[in-house]
Amino acid sequence: MDALPQWTSKIDKRGLDPLGMQNAGVVLYQALLPGISNITLRMRYYGFFCWLSDAYARRGVTTDFELWRQWVRRAEALFALVCADATGQVGVGGIDWAFQTLQNGDDVIDFSVAASNDASVKRYLIQSLGVFGAAYYTQMQEMGLFEPGPNGIQRVTVDAGLAAANAFRASIGSDLERMFTDTVDAARVDRATLAALHPIVPSRIPDPSDERVAYEDTLFAAGSESMATDRSRRASLSLILDVTSREGERPTPESVRWALFDSPAVALPVDLESQRLLWESYQCQDLFQVAAASLLAWAIAVMGATEEGATLAEIQAAVVARLADTDAATAGGTWADLRDATDVAAFAWRGAWTRLTGRRGSPEEKAWDAVRLVAALHRRVVVRDDLSGTIRKAIPVNGQARSIVTELRWFDRQDDRSVAEAIGEYVVQRAVLRHSWVAMQKLRRQRDYTFLFEARDGRLVSLNGYQPVPTTPRLAPAIQFLEDVHLVAPDGLTARGRALLGANR
Incomplete structure (x- = not known):
C-alpha cells in the first residue's frame, strides 16, 4: 500500500511567484497590450x-x-x-x-x-x-x-x-x-x-499588400469604432515605435522597459505620456516584487545555514545583525533618512535590477541591493504625484493581494524605525509568513506543493532556494509583430514606421 500523501509527487514543483505579488504587474501589462500575449508570436x-x-x-x-x-x-x-x-x-x-x-x-x-x-x-x-x-x-x-x-x-x-x-x-x-x-x-x-x-x-507578408495594411489597422485600431482596449494597444505600440526611433535599431524588451521608465527628452503627446506613465508604474511594480522576492530568498538562505533551520525570531535577528555588520551607519539610521537621501535620478536602477535577477552572488550579498531598491522606489513614488496617482489607479488594493501599493503603505509607517529593524520585520512578517500563506492557498486550491521551506518542531527548514523572476510584459511579441508588418527593421524604423509614428504623435 502506498501511504504517501497525494501531493508528494509534486514536491519538486516550485512556483515562480512565492509572494503572490506578480499578479498586479501581469494584470497591468495585459491591459497595456491587449490582443497580444507572450505566446502569440507571429502576426x-x-x-x-x-x-x-x-x-x-x-x-x-x-x-x-x-x-x-x-x-x-x-x-x-x-x-x-x-x-x-x-x-x-x-x-x-x-x-x-x-x-x-x-x-x-x-x-x-x-x-x-x-x-x-x-x-x-x-x-x-x-x-x-x-x-x-x-x-x-x-x-x-x-x-x-x-x-x-x-x-x-x-x-x-x-x-x-x-x-x-x-x-x-x-x-x-x-x-x-x-x-x-x-x-x-x-x-x-x-x-x-x-x-x-x-x-x-x-x-x-508582402509589402505593399492589403494583408499588411489589414494587420497594421488591426494592431493600431484604425477604425472609428475602436474601443478602450484598442486605444491602449495603439498607444503602447506607438511608444515602442518612439523608442525604436530614439535608439536607431530594433529594440529589445529590456530596452523598451527602461526607455519607458523615464520621460524622453522630447515631450510626448498627452495620450502617449499617460500610457508611458502606466508602463513606468508597471516597471516600478516589477522592481518591487523582485526586491521583495530577493529578501525572501535571503530569509531562506538564513534557514538553510543549519540543518535544523531557524525560528522566525532567529531569522529576524539574523537580518538585523547582518545588515548592521555590513553597513552599520545605514542600518542604524531611520528608514526615512535612507529613503529621503536617495537620489532617484542618480540611482542605478538597472544595475540593481540586473544583480537581483542574475544568478551571480548569494542572496545575502544581494540584500542591500534589495533594501536600497525598495527605498529608491519609495522615494520615487513619494516625490512624484503623477506617478503615485497612476500607480494607485492602475493597481487597486484588492483583498489579500499584495503589490507595490500595499507594501509602500507598510513602509510609510516605518519612518522613525531603524533600517535594520524595519527590514527585519518586513522579511519575517511580509515575506516569510506571506509565502507560507500563498503556498497554502496553492496547496488547497490547486494541489500544488510550492513551499520553499517547511515547519519542523517550531523551526523553518529550507527545502529549496529561490531566484527572483521578473514578469514578461508581452513586449517581445509586440516588437516582432511590428517587424512582421514592416514598421521596424534591424536598423530601426522603416519609412512606414516613421510615417505611422508621426501620424500617431
Whole structure:
C-alpha cells in the first residue's frame, strides 16, 4: 500500500511567484497590450487562422467539432512543415517536430498521425486545438477577429475577421490556397509542395499588400469604432515605435522597459505620456516584487545555514545583525533618512535590477541591493504625484493581494524605525509568513506543493532556494509583430514606421 500523501509527487514543483505579488504587474501589462500575449508570436498567424476558418466554412456548414479540430490541427502541422522547410522562421507552433520530421529524409510526409489527438503517438503539439486554441483564439477574439460559434466551433467575425481572411487569401493567391487545402485534406505532402508553399510563412507578408495594411489597422485600431482596449494597444505600440526611433535599431524588451521608465527628452503627446506613465508604474511594480522576492530568498538562505533551520525570531535577528555588520551607519539610521537621501535620478536602477535577477552572488550579498531598491522606489513614488496617482489607479488594493501599493503603505509607517529593524520585520512578517500563506492557498486550491521551506518542531527548514523572476510584459511579441508588418527593421524604423509614428504623435 502506498501511504504517501497525494501531493508528494509534486514536491519538486516550485512556483515562480512565492509572494503572490506578480499578479498586479501581469494584470497591468495585459491591459497595456491587449490582443497580444507572450505566446502569440507571429502576426501572420492572425490572418492565417481567419482565412483557415473562412476556408473551412466555404467547404459546407457543419457543426461537428471533431471535424473542425482535425482541420485546424492538420493545417497547423502542414504550416509548421512549410516553415521548417523554408528555414529561418521563428515563433511557429510545432516547429521542433517539423524539423525532426524533415530530417528523416522521406520524400512524402504523412502527417495525419502527428496531427491527431492520439496521446500514444508523437504529435506536432499536444494541445487539443493546437496553437490556435492554446494561444491565438482568445487574443483574436479580443481584437474582434473571432467569435464563438455553434458546438464550440470558433468562427471569424463578419467584419474584421473576414477582412483579414480575404487579405491573407489575396496575398497567397488562389493556386496556393487550393494547394494548401488539398494537402490538408490528404494529410500528406511531398517536398516540392512544401517548397511551393513557402510564400505563406510568417516572414513573407508582402509589402505593399492589403494583408499588411489589414494587420497594421488591426494592431493600431484604425477604425472609428475602436474601443478602450484598442486605444491602449495603439498607444503602447506607438511608444515602442518612439523608442525604436530614439535608439536607431530594433529594440529589445529590456530596452523598451527602461526607455519607458523615464520621460524622453522630447515631450510626448498627452495620450502617449499617460500610457508611458502606466508602463513606468508597471516597471516600478516589477522592481518591487523582485526586491521583495530577493529578501525572501535571503530569509531562506538564513534557514538553510543549519540543518535544523531557524525560528522566525532567529531569522529576524539574523537580518538585523547582518545588515548592521555590513553597513552599520545605514542600518542604524531611520528608514526615512535612507529613503529621503536617495537620489532617484542618480540611482542605478538597472544595475540593481540586473544583480537581483542574475544568478551571480548569494542572496545575502544581494540584500542591500534589495533594501536600497525598495527605498529608491519609495522615494520615487513619494516625490512624484503623477506617478503615485497612476500607480494607485492602475493597481487597486484588492483583498489579500499584495503589490507595490500595499507594501509602500507598510513602509510609510516605518519612518522613525531603524533600517535594520524595519527590514527585519518586513522579511519575517511580509515575506516569510506571506509565502507560507500563498503556498497554502496553492496547496488547497490547486494541489500544488510550492513551499520553499517547511515547519519542523517550531523551526523553518529550507527545502529549496529561490531566484527572483521578473514578469514578461508581452513586449517581445509586440516588437516582432511590428517587424512582421514592416514598421521596424534591424536598423530601426522603416519609412512606414516613421510615417505611422508621426501620424500617431
